[in-house]
Amino acid sequence: MGEVILTMKGIDKSFPGVHALDHVDLEIRKGEVLALMGENGAGKSTLMKVLTGIYKKDSGTITYEGKEVEFANPRDAQAAGVVIVHQELNMMNHLTVAQNIFIGREIMNGKLINDAKMNQEAAKLFDRLNIKIDPTEKMGNLTVGRQQMCEIAKAISHDAKVIIFDEPSAALTEAEIEELFKIIRDLRDKGMGIVYISHRMDEIKVITDRVTVMRDGCYVGTLITKECTKDDIINMMVGRVIYEDPKTESNVPKNAPVVLKVENLNAGKMVQNVSFELHKGEILGFSGLMGAGRTETARALFGADPKESGKIYINGKEVDIKNPMDAVKHGIGYLSEDRKRYGIVVGKSVAENSTMATMDQFMSGAFINKKKERGIAQKYVDSLKTKTPSVDQLVVNLSGGNQQKVVIAKWLVRNCDILIFDEPTRGIDVGAKSEIYHLMNELVAAGKSIIMISSEMTEILRMSDRIIVMCEGRVTGEIGIEEATQERIMHAATLRK
Structure with missing residues (x-):
């Protein structure tokens, strides 16, 4: 040395x-x-x-x-x-x-x-x-x-x-x-x-x-x-042992209903004829190399980017999602990979960020009911174990993992049934990762359904019940977790159609 x-x-x-x-x-x-x-x-x-x-x-x-x-x-x-x-x-x-x-x-x-x-x-x-x-x-x-x-x-x-x-x-x-x-x-x-x-x-x-x-x-x-x-x-x-063993079998019942069905979704070069289904209580992993089109698919589904064609069904009914407000009305929440740009307002408090997607529920005439807002925010600070001195703390002062929890709280307050987690643990340490994983498992156990986009192979294999693989804007593989290996996923991720 x-x-x-x-x-x-x-x-x-x-x-x-x-x-x-x-x-x-x-x-x-x-x-x-x-x-x-x-x-x-x-x-x-x-x-x-x-x-x-x-x-x-x-x-x-x-x-x-x-x-x-x-x-x-x-x-x-x-x-x-x-x-x-x-x-x-x-x-x-x-x-x-x-x-x-x-x-x-x-x-x-x-x-x-x-x-x-x-x-x-x-x-x-x-x-x-x-x-x-x-x-x-x-x-x-x-x-x-x-x-x-x-x-x-x-x-x-x-x-x-x-x-x-x-x-x-x-x-x-x-x-x-x-x-x-x-x-x-x-x-x-x-x-x-x-x-x-x-x-x-x-x-x-x-x-x-x-x-x-x-x-x-x-x-x-x-x-x-x-x-x-x-x-x-x-x-x-x-200060504790964290296990990262891959999942070996799906936790989703075989008769679980389809809550989301996407047929031949097209949105520019990065989303071409994308089709998949999401079941109730399922974590559906989206894997692929950088530029595969996973985030673009999520944004088109959420209405953040315009879709050119394709059909989206929620609980068996076709829906027309033209913008994020439409998606939220249909029970879809989107946790962006760029949480500071799209997920939170760093200059506002934990309480204000937590209720941002449900502001109408906290209005008393022309004013926000701050007591009610703080109360619901505190509920999710406690349940998500968010580390913050108070719900009045500005989000900019929180760590990355705790900022992510505030974004999750926002969609839980909204009571979304379908949650899109785009790179949910990017920039988050192993301890906070374990907490986010535990939370995701609790959500699907309670009947929520999750689309999880991740570039980390260990995360895909640990959390997914089923895996959709994309390459250059197209779905190139669908793998059940029982058959999933890094080799099979990488093969599909490099399979140009």
Whole structure:
């Protein structure tokens, strides 16, 4: 192991009603990849925000290159060589790659921006990373994976000595993840200290040297990656054993009625002649590779995108769904994969978000009955075990897993019989995943029916009663869970019709 480059000792940070960090320790070494793990709400992001000057710590010390420091803001941290690559990329799509890399610190030629020099310097950065990207290309023309590489190049341009990767692979393909890992290994071998935040346990075992675990705002411990198991890490994260065995048989009775029938649904190139049935009390998994058309199918079914043709039947009756309001009236709720954009209003409270789809039920004349609203919101906070100081807390202050629970509460308050879960556990830790899985099983046991879209094979095999596989906008397979294997699903997911 390399020498210690940065130490955080006894870091404490509180917000109103929340003790976010409770005397947390962290040690980053040169020439290593350190995993920082913990459930949503464990304090990982808060700790990194304290490090990079976004938040001011209440107490504790940060020692960097042998000197005690406290960065006033992210720009100060960057100037010192401590850089964070955020999960949500902050790029200007209308600018070139080079312009994005040097935005806010453009290379000037007198009073004019020297684009030629910036292109030249960006090309040097890409050479250093062994990746081929044209510095003059518009950022909006690149894939998410390529944009991620540009964000890394931007970090390197600050003469970074410590780089923090926050969920860097969340939106990447397998090929792009491999490319990312090559870059990270190369940076590590050049002596940089790297912090890697991820919920993907398999990645942690592949790319990291040590694992530091946090729980409930506290430091739990640090393990050598090659000397520990996946279960060791999970136990430290959640304080209990979580089992992820695949489902071996369907829980749906053979005579369960069909609650939703879709016939030859068409909506652009990504939804072509899609047909399937959903039974009462069933979890119907939708699997496929990126770009298979699963989300597009869900959006067309929900009325979020216009359908060109096809028929939709609910409980045997044909329905005309032209918009999401029609879908909700027919008892369909949609939990989008992008919950911050489509599922919740982050600037509103837990109570306001919980009743958003049923506002008419909480009106007293021209005013909202706040007491009634808080009462129903509290009911679902309790039943879903949502971690929040109160139902008046703004949703923006909750962890990802708890934000997801608020979205679920919204549709439960509406009493929807058909729920579409699109990537229900994306960006959620193993403990919150287990709670979401338990909740989904409770919902179908109570007679609800669920369509679950997931890119995680283990999730599909663990939760589904039956699996619909898509490839390039078409259904290419339907597999009962009794016969389902990763190989069969992948075969269907690559079967072009």
